[in-house]
Amino acid sequence: MTPLKSGTVDLVILAAIDEQPRYGLELVQHIGNRSGGLFELSEGSLYPALLRLSKAGWIAGEWQPTPGGGSRARSTA
Incomplete structure (x- = not known):
């Protein structure tokens, strides 16, 4: 892959x-x-990119309950 x-x-x-x-x-x-x-x-490229975009103010995340009542997860918008 290039x-x-x-x-x-x-x-x-x-x-x-x-x-x-x-x-x-x-x-x-x-x-x-x-x-x-x-x-x-x-994951090694995704999460650093999400952090970079968040620090730049391009995205914001919020903690949401997961379906089925498991631990919370952070969604990105």
């Missing part, structure tokens, strides 16, 4: 959460599905 240009991950994440708020794993699955499996994010 390395991505700097900022591509950020743009892909922003496009995915522009449609609706999503949790981390949901973001990974959505992006993989939308790209036909050509673009697969790892």
Whole structure:
């Protein structure tokens, strides 16, 4: 796979959460599905990108209860 240009991950994440708020794993699955499996994010690239976007003020996260009453999860919008 060809390395991505700097900022591509950020743009892909922003496009995915522009449609609706999503949790981390949901973001990974959505992006993989939308790209036909050509673009697969790892946790090692996803969470630093989310932190970077949050610090820049481009996104905000909030803690939400998870379905089924499990531990809370943070969604990103």
